[in-house]
Amino acid sequence: MSGKAILLVEDNPDDEALTLRAFHKNNIRNNVVVARDGVEALDYLFASGAHQGRDTGDLPQVMLLDLKLPRIDGLEVLRRVREDARTRLLPVVILTSSKEERDLIEGYRLGCNSYVRKPVNFDEFLEAARQLGLYWLLLNESPRA
Amino acid sequence: MTVQRIFGATVLRRAVLIFVPLIMIAASLVYLLYRAQSSAFWSIFQAEQREIVQLAQQRAVSDLSAIISDVGYLARQESLQQMLNLARPVDRSRLAADYLAFATHKTIYDQVRFIDADGREVVRVDWNSGRPRIVPDAELQEKIDQPYVHETLRLQAGQLYASALDLNVERGAVEQPHKPTIRVGAPVFDAEARKRGMVVVSYLAQPLLERIRTLRSYARGEMWLLNPQGYWLIGPKAEDEWAFMYPHGKERTASRDYPTAWAQISGNPGQMQFLGPRGYFTSTRVQLNELRGVSTVARTQAARVIAAESWILVAHVPAETLDSETIALRSNYVIASSSMALLLVFAAWFSAQHWTARSEGERAVRSSEARFRGLLDSAPDAIVITDRDGRIIFVNGQTERLFGYRRTDMIDRTVEMLLPERHRSNHARHRDGYVGDPKPRPMGVGMDLHGVRRDGTEFPVAISLSSVETEQGLAVFADIRDVTDQRAAEHKMQELNDRLARDNAELETLNKELEAFSYSVSHDLRAPLRAVDGFSQALLEDAGDNLDQTGRQHLTRVRNAAQRMGMLIDDLLKLARVTRTELNVEPVDLSAVAQSVAEELKQSTPSREAQIEVAPELHTEGDPRLLRVALENLLGNAWKFTAGRSPARIAFGQEQVDGASAYFVRDNGVGFDMAYAGKLFGAFQRLHDARDFAGTGIGLATVQRIIHKHGGRIWAESQPDKGATFRFTL
Numbered sequence: 001m002s003g004k005a006i007l008l009v010e011d012n013p014d015d016e017a018l019t020l021r022a023f024h025k026n027n028i029r030n031n032v033v034v035a036r037d038g039v040e041a042l043d044y045l046f047a048s049g050a051h052q053g054r055d056t057g058d059l060p061q062v063m064l065l066d067l068k069l070p071r072i073d074g075l076e077v078l079r080r081v082r083e084d085a086r087t088r089l090l091p092v093v094i095l096t097s098s099k100e101e102r103d104l105i106e107g108y109r110l111g112c113n114s115y116v117r118k119p120v121n122f123d124e125f126l127e128a129a130r131q132l133g134l135y136w137l138l139l140n141e142s143p144r145a
Numbered sequence: 146m147t148v149q150r151i152f153g154a155t156v157l158r159r160a161v162l163i164f165v166p167l168i169m170i171a172a173s174l175v176y177l178l179y180r181a182q183s184s185a186f187w188s189i190f191q192a193e194q195r196e197i198v199q200l201a202q203q204r205a206v207s208d209l210s211a212i213i214s215d216v217g218y219l220a221r222q223e224s225l226q227q228m229l230n231l232a233r234p235v236d237r238s239r240l241a242a243d244y245l246a247f248a249t250h251k252t253i254y255d256q257v258r259f260i261d262a263d264g265r266e267v268v269r270v271d272w273n274s275g276r277p278r279i280v281p282d283a284e285l286q287e288k289i290d291q292p293y294v295h296e297t298l299r300l301q302a303g304q305l306y307a308s309a310l311d312l313n314v315e316r317g318a319v320e321q322p323h324k325p326t327i328r329v330g331a332p333v334f335d336a337e338a339r340k341r342g343m344v345v346v347s348y349l350a351q352p353l354l355e356r357i358r359t360l361r362s363y364a365r366g367e368m369w370l371l372n373p374q375g376y377w378l379i380g381p382k383a384e385d386e387w388a389f390m391y392p393h394g395k396e397r398t399a400s401r402d403y404p405t406a407w408a409q410i411s412g413n414p415g416q417m418q419f420l421g422p423r424g425y426f427t428s429t430r431v432q433l434n435e436l437r438g439v440s441t442v443a444r445t446q447a448a449r450v451i452a453a454e455s456w457i458l459v460a461h462v463p464a465e466t467l468d469s470e471t472i473a474l475r476s477n478y479v480i481a482s483s484s485m486a487l488l489l490v491f492a493a494w495f496s497a498q499h500w501t502a503r504s505e506g507e508r509a510v511r512s513s514e515a516r517f518r519g520l521l522d523s524a525p526d527a528i529v530i531t532d533r534d535g536r537i538i539f540v541n542g543q544t545e546r547l548f549g550y551r552r553t554d555m556i557d558r559t560v561e562m563l564l565p566e567r568h569r570s571n572h573a574r575h576r577d578g579y580v581g582d583p584k585p586r587p588m589g590v591g592m593d594l595h596g597v598r599r600d601g602t603e604f605p606v607a608i609s610l611s612s613v614e615t616e617q618g619l620a621v622f623a624d625i626r627d628v629t630d631q632r633a634a635e636h637k638m639q640e641l642n643d644r645l646a647r648d649n650a651e652l653e654t655l656n657k658e659l660e661a662f663s664y665s666v667s668h669d670l671r672a673p674l675r676a677v678d679g680f681s682q683a684l685l686e687d688a689g690d691n692l693d694q695t696g697r698q699h700l701t702r703v704r705n706a707a708q709r710m711g712m713l714i715d716d717l718l719k720l721a722r723v724t725r726t727e728l729n730v731e732p733v734d735l736s737a738v739a740q741s742v743a744e745e746l747k748q749s750t751p752s753r754e755a756q757i758e759v760a761p762e763l764h765t766e767g768d769p770r771l772l773r774v775a776l777e778n779l780l781g782n783a784w785k786f787t788a789g790r791s792p793a794r795i796a797f798g799q800e801q802v803d804g805a806s807a808y809f810v811r812d813n814g815v816g817f818d819m820a821y822a823g824k825l826f827g828a829f830q831r832l833h834d835a836r837d838f839a840g841t842g843i844g845l846a847t848v849q850r851i852i853h854k855h856g857g858r859i860w861a862e863s864q865p866d867k868g869a870t871f872r873f874t875l
Binding site for chain 1: 675
């Protein structure tokens with residue numbers, strides 16, 4: 001299956017590889033666009049910088065957002081996404097190592113749709129990725145703008 | 146004050162003390178007053194006597210001057226000259242008619258006559274007791290033997306003669322009643338300047354004498370009129386008057402009755418006054434010689450009077466009268482003095498009583514003053530009392546000690562002396578402000594006040610002011626406290642506070658660092674572990690077939706180690722979170738929390754045969770989330786260490802331990818050796834082999850930290866294989 005792209009905002013290449021592997025293991029075949037910091041993620045979404053000319057109407061199916069990012073961090077990316085009419089309804093899943101309460105609260109306050117902690121145990125990671133794909137890519141109907 | 150004091154020796158002594166000087170002063174005053182009045186009396190008396198004598202003299206002079214003028218007129222009379230020059234009988238009768246008219250008109254002359262140069266009466270008019278008549282020729286007499294006649298006929302033109310004053314004698318006998326008479330005559334010259342005779346009037350002196358005599362009613366004594374021989378014309382006794390006219394009376398003179406006084410008076414031609422043993426005498430002369438009238442010759446010329454005698458006027462106040470006057474004066478003063486003395490006795494007595502009473506009062510005041518002073522002296526603060534101008538009127542002993550001045554060095558100086566130089570002028574201004582609104586208040590609120598000692602050293606003070614309105618005016622009480630120690634304590638306190646604030650700030654910083662650390666740990670330490678575990682798994686999956694059994698086991702151990710490190714990190718983060726989390730206290734239903742945890746445990750391993758008993762209705766106050774963490778750990782441990790038991794028995798409840806209520810979690814698990822109980826609650830301390838029981842060794846450390854955070858304590862009891870009981874209070 002191809003379908004819409006998944007935007008993975010992740011600066012750690014190991015996590016990126018493991019995430020992609022988990023998707024693959026779970027037969028999630030969507031195109032995964034990887035942004036390695038907040039700036040890249042926003043450039044992609046708003047067709048600026050390296051992604052100049054991209055059709056901003058072509059939103060990803062879901063954005064998997066790490067919080068600890070170089071330049072612009074995850075919560076700031078989330079704030080800007082929710083501020084902009086074009087991306088206001090984009091499903092955002094925070095996928096992060098941290099389970100700090102303040103991050104959790106701030107993330108939900110800014111309007112994330114889900115908060116997933118990356119487990120150390122890869123088996124648990126696989127399970128988390130499976131559920132993510134099941135929910136956000138198959139079951140959840142994104143509102144059509 | 147007692148009755149004894151009122152009437153006792155004190156009062157008497159004081160009365161005498163008051164009376165003696167008072168009476169001395171009063172006596173001196175009375176004496177001076179007496180002297181003044183006495184001297185005034187004498188001055189007035191003397192002036193009065195002089196006045197009276199002069200008055201008498203003036204009366205005499207005035208009357209005699211009129212007579213002299215009359216005689217001058219008569220001497221120049223035209224009818225007289227016609228008669229003399231023409232020698233016609235008709236002229237004599239005309240002169241007689243003129244004399245009759247004259248005498249009738251004048252009324253003061255007993256006789257008006259013309260006597261020829263031989264001493265024979267030529268024309269004579271008698272007063273005849275108010276019925277004047279021309280004396281017929283037959284009754285005219287020879288008068289040449291009369292002294293006044295030949296004395297007058299001796300005179301030159303322009304001269305007059307005044308006879309002695311005596312009584313009229315008719316036919317050799319003194320006319321009765323007495324007719325005091327003075328004769329005044331003047332020689333008369335015809336056209337050829339031949340002396341042709343004389344005119345003479347007999348003046349009736351009785352009215353003059355009476356007028357002089359009446360003056361004695363003003364004179365307090367007697368008026369005397371004396372002739373140069375000392376015979377009384379007016380005298381103290383009627384019988385002595387005119388004594389010289391009678392043969393038996395020749396001795397009755399003033400020189401006989403008042404020899405001393407008469408000697409003085411007769412020896413002095415002018416006015417004089419003196420006090421003699423017989424009384425007070427004021428005398429003057431009536432000098433007829435000095436009388437002036439219109440000349441007998443020409444109206445423009447003054448007449449010259451040749452007098453037979455001069456008279457002496459004496460005002461005599463007898464010694465008895467004088468004494469009675471002065472005695473009256475003196476007795477007035479004696480009476481006044483006595484009554485004053487009496488008054489003073491009373492005054493002294495009352496004053497003494499009052500004095501005694503007041504001195505009682507004063508003693509009371511003094512003793513209360515002493516008590517007051519004592520009270521102020523024992524006060525811990527320096528107390529300075531000033532008047533409204535800031536002048537020090539009182540200081541207590543503490544002031545002397547505090548400022549190093551002696552009391553006497555401060556009294557009467559302004560209070561600014563106790564202030565540092567730089568504050569003095571301001572203080573004087575503020576002082577005026579305070580006097581304008583003298584309410585009790587601490588002075589210089591919010592200011593650092595300083596006093597200055599005698600040696601110039603300054604020290605911090607607190608001053609409170611109050612004031613009292615006294616009879617002497619406003620008194621301002623300044624209560625001055627040396628606050629050196631207080632300031633030092635405050636300073637120390639401030640330092641401590643500052644240090645605490647610094648420590649707090651450091652702690653805050655540390656907390657933030659800890660937070661940043663745990664944040665970083667939860668993110669950054671876990672990512673590599675994920676990579677280790679994830680890629681080990683990937684290797685096993687992708688290249689597992691190329692590895693032998695041992696190789697695959699190694700990879701599995703790598704993964705286990707990574708996962709265990711992940712758990713360690715999680716538990717450490719939990720511990721850190723407990724540490725830095727602020728307690729959020731609210732009512733907590735511990736039974737419900739324990740029940741919920743028990744359900745989760747049972748569900749985690751449904752196959753286990755376990756009984757978890759939770760006592761109902763255990764309510765407390767605390768942080769519900771942290772207490773849940775604590776119970777999760779305690780019940781989780783019990784669950785873990787009863788894994789080999791069948792059935793496992795776990796209980797949560799509350800019981801009394803040593804009189805205090807404690808919660809407990811009890812199990813029938815493997816227990817532990819109490820020898821290691823001390824290590825139970827340390828982080829990373831494990832009493833069991835990890836191969837037997839999984840765990841990080843952080844759980845109980847976290848529990849203890851939560852219990853401590855709630856102000857409680859936790860302890861454990863156990864025996865190996867006999868289960869364990871964890872108790873805690875909150």
